[in-house]
Amino acid sequence: MKKLLLLVILAGMLVGTGTMYWRRSNTPDVILSTKTVSRGDMVVSISATGTIQPEEVIDVGAQVGGLILWFGKDANGNPVDYCSPVEAGTVLARIDDALYTSEATQAEAQVLSAQGGLQRALADLEQAKAKLYLAERNWQRAQKLGSSSSALAATDYDNYKANHDSAMASVSICEAAIVEARGNLAQAEGMLDRARRNLGYTTITSPVKGIIIDRRVNIGQTVIASMNAPSLFLIAKDLTRIQVWVAVNETDVGRLHPGQPVTFTVSTFPDEMFKGQVGKIRLNASMTQNVVTYTVEVVADNPDGRLLPYLTADVKFELERYDNVLMVPNEALEWTPTLAQVAPEWRKALEDPTATASSDRNTDPAASRPNERLSDHEDFGVLWTPEGPFVRPIYVRIGATDDFATEVRGEELAEDLPIVTGQIERSTAEQSPAGSNPFLPKPPSGRRMGPPPM
8 A cells, every 4th residue: 555655646746847847848938028109200310419508608807907895796796606697897896096097197108298398399380480570671681782782791691591591490490399299298198098098907797688697707806807808797688598519420410401490408407309400510620539420400499497507418410300100119120030930821932032921911111001101211120029938030221220129111010019038047147036126025934834734
């Protein structure tokens, strides 16, 4: 009896082991990853990175040197600082003007002196003209009497002639002195104008209406004027309009043109898409590590002022757009099954490409819609959809593509159709939930106890 019981137990163990082996041999070693066909808008674009810039920036500098005494008041009555709104003509800062006031006073004195010199020269001219008149009359009388006349001695005749010539020379000298005096006056007036201008330059004013985006001096700081005026303030003229300066590779810049639609995002608003368009393509290319890039100016509206200057923007230039098309993930067109994973009725077609599995299933997408749009980069491909424990092919026409999805068309395609995008090993899938996540509950350790014996 015991031998019979032992044989029955051994037979049961053999049957169980065989069943487990049969099940394991008929269970696929991989698990297929699937996604569905979706419908949406396909945009072919070029991606690049740029920096947001104000559309127009005014660099306010100092044309004279000196000590910064104080800052002016902005439109809100507060001292001028970062982000201060200012109007055209608003006083931004004042430089110590003591030296320039002294120079202006000195220049005014020089003008007065030059004016006096001119008046003196004019008076000398009048005096010289009077002497010339008297000398001319005496010389005319001497000429009438003649040098040989007994009424006029020869020496007197010569004296009248010399006095006349001397008077004429004196008039010429006085006229030259007047020209010189007028030149001195003009020079003094020019120095006065320069001194007054320098005095006016000690008051720094805003040339435009805008917002101060940078203040580069402090009260008490000494500004040194040189050939290049030191920069004191940067004023953005209008932040409701911005630019994005984008560095575009030379291989892509030929596909861009002014007016082209552009979208961009910034890290501070990651879930929001901003729109703009290409303004201009600068011709002064730059080379970095043998890579040539061009700066493309993108213009965009910023009505609420949320886009701040110098934010980094991830930009996409829209090249082509196809609305309401069927799309699949790019990896779906890259995955290829093994022959054992393919449905039996399709294996012959895969082994012999000239054979067809079924006329109703092997649809030629090119012949099914001969009048359908075909873009320049369209090709043909194969998608795989689950069919029971196997997969079967769906032949499609490939259209536009981007970094994530590809446009596809075919007779058998439909929205929400499952398609295979990849596979993972079953052993990895079975171990990953409990082995990789330390927060999942673990089974109790030790020997499992049964109910107490009766």
